[in-house]
Amino acid sequence: MAKWLFAQNCDFVTGAVDVEGLPTSDMTEIAFAGRSNVGKSSLLNALPSRKNLARTSNTPGRTQQINFFNLADKLMIVDLPGYGYAKAPKREVEHWKELINLYIKGRQILKRVYLLIDSRHGLKKADLDFMQVLNEAGVSYQIVLTKSDKVHATEVSKRKHNIELALKEQPAAYPEAIITSAVKKHGMDELRIAIANLLN
Numbered sequence: 001m002a003k004w005l006f007a008q009n010c011d012f013v014t015g016a017v018d019v020e021g022l023p024t025s026d027m028t029e030i031a032f033a034g035r036s037n038v039g040k041s042s043l044l045n046a047l048p049s050r051k052n053l054a055r056t057s058n059t060p061g062r063t064q065q066i067n068f069f070n071l072a073d074k075l076m077i078v079d080l081p082g083y084g085y086a087k088a089p090k091r092e093v094e095h096w097k098e099l100i101n102l103y104i105k106g107r108q109i110l111k112r113v114y115l116l117i118d119s120r121h122g123l124k125k126a127d128l129d130f131m132q133v134l135n136e137a138g139v140s141y142q143i144v145l146t147k148s149d150k151v152h153a154t155e156v157s158k159r160k161h162n163i164e165l166a167l168k169e170q171p172a173a174y175p176e177a178i179i180t181s182a183v184k185k186h187g188m189d190e191l192r193i194a195i196a197n198l199l200n
């Protein structure tokens, strides 16, 4: 299923900058969330296995809207803007935080959030705050460690282990994290299978 799914067309649907811009949809939906620069857009781009299809995703860089991608009319994949971007103007940071929170709380069809954490940095306060939003909204989420190519493998597994220990306190968290590198294409099949299983 996963292999078939990610070999299908993945089309850009729309980009929302406010609640009114969120598309109506009855497909299963997943969203990629995390701090700015953690690698959300890169990971999303690396998911479809056919390279020409990856071009339909937006190019990496600071994502300034909530981007929606339709995979095979089966799954809506959502690329969220980053939270906690220290260099952005405060008003801008607040706007995105508010919109992301409204999206999380109000999106009935949202099946799971993939919460991306940089393999080098682990959980930060902004991540814990966002996990609280997910817990309160009752939205299931799974941690994905990104940029594993930047850190020694033993350090990444230690980080994964520590995060999984912390997740025991988090009611909405899936207990296991996935280690990935969008650059080296590590962990992509594991992530594809996890996502495809949501459609069963």
Ligand code: GTP
Pocket: 034, 035, 036, 037, 038, 039, 040, 041, 042, 043, 059, 060, 061, 062, 063, 064, 080, 081, 082, 083, 146, 147, 148, 149, 150, 180, 181, 182, 183, 184
């Ligand atoms: P915002 O949209 O600003 O929130 O950022 P983002 O989370 O979408 O991150 P993006 O995918 O734009 O990647 C940020 C930077 O990290 C880019 O320079 C990417 O090339 C780099 N990057 C992303 N994934 C990886 C990875 O797996 N390995 C390495 N080495 N670099 C990565």
Ligand code: MG
Pocket: 040, 041, 042, 060, 061, 062, 063, 079, 080, 081, 082
């Ligand atoms: Mg992005």
